[in-house]
Amino acid sequence: MRLHRPCVSATAAVVVSALGIAAYHLIPEGNPAPAPGAATVVQDPAAPAAGQREATPVKPRTTVAARPEVPARLPGIGSRTLARIPAGTRQVVLVTGAARNSASSKVVLYERVDDGWRPGAVWAVHNGYRGWTDRHYAGDLRCPIGVFGLTDAGGRLADPGTRLPYHRSGAFTVSGPGFEGESLAGSFDYVIAINYNRQPGTSPMDGTKPMGASRGGGIWIHVDHGGPTHACVSLPKTHMKQLLQALDPAAHPVVVMGDADSLAR
Structure with a gap:
């Protein structure tokens, strides 16, 4: 069979x-x-036929992880704005407004590396109620457009671990409603002073205004209260702590801020 x-x-x-x-x-x-x-x-x-050479085993290739690409220059930044960033700066907090008259922006912390600028997370934030201006005045409810140093921090709560000089004080207190009826309580739990019309190297509470009181001042990055600000930039509390912990005075950090069209110049 x-x-x-x-x-x-x-x-x-x-x-x-x-x-x-x-x-x-x-x-x-x-x-x-x-x-x-x-x-x-x-x-x-499985053996080779007579007269045929045995095939040489093929070794598996080792896959090397590709190095993440980083932009060679800050995205969305034009030559005029770029020229205002100090040569020694290695940290840039980029605040890009949705439009000239918008109170909504996005923030990214960029850090300088050998081949470009490495971006951090993108955070949605608020800015001045009426948007942005090239020439800020007290009470105009617009944030100043420009490049400003970030040298000093403080707040009502204890230092969360920043390397910036930190001034803790109960004077960092605000109350009442915001523009959309939201509570302002806790907005100054953490703040970073924006060096617009102020004396660097002092507490954010310092009232010195080198350009005069009419040009405004006391403009900070602070905790978001859920609505537009008078002229500050506001981040959710978790992100404020992360930003404070990331900023390094040795990297000469600055904030580059304005609406997208203005920053692209």
């Missing part, structure tokens, strides 16, 4: 043991069975 097994090699046959007792392998259809007592060699189906 003939048994069929298509995947068995055509060279498979009978193996005769040293005692002359035949052990039978399955014979594929179309190949005659050997004569009784004839010895045959069973070839490994």
Whole structure:
């Protein structure tokens, strides 16, 4: 009786043991069975045919993780704005307003590396109620457009671990409703002074205004209260703590702020 097994090699046959007792392998259809007592060699189906060289095993390739690309220059920043960033600056808090008269912006912390600027997370924030201005005055409810140093911090709560000089005081207190009826309580739990019309190296509470009181002042990055500000930039509390912990005076951090069209100049 003939048994069929298509995947068995055509060279498979009978193996005769040293005692002359035949052990039978399955014979594929179309190949005659050997004569009784004839010895045959069973070839490994995986072995190369006679006259062929054994294939050299191929070693798996080692995959090297690609290095993340970083922009060579700050995205959305035009030559005029770029020229205002100090040469030694290695940290930029980029605040990009949605439009000239919008109170909504996005913030990204960029850090200088060998081949460009490495971006951090993108955070949605609020800015001045009426948007942005090239020439800020007290009470205009617009944030000043420009590049400003970030040298001093403070707040009602304890230092969260910043390397900036930090002034803790109960004077960082605000109350009442915001422009959309939201509570302002806790807005000054953490603040970073924006060096617009102020004396760097002093507490954010310092009232010195080198350009005069009419040009406004006391403009900070502070905790978001859920609505537009008078002229500040406001981040959610968690992100304020992260920003405070990231900023390094040795990197000469600055804030680059304004609506998208203005910053692109």
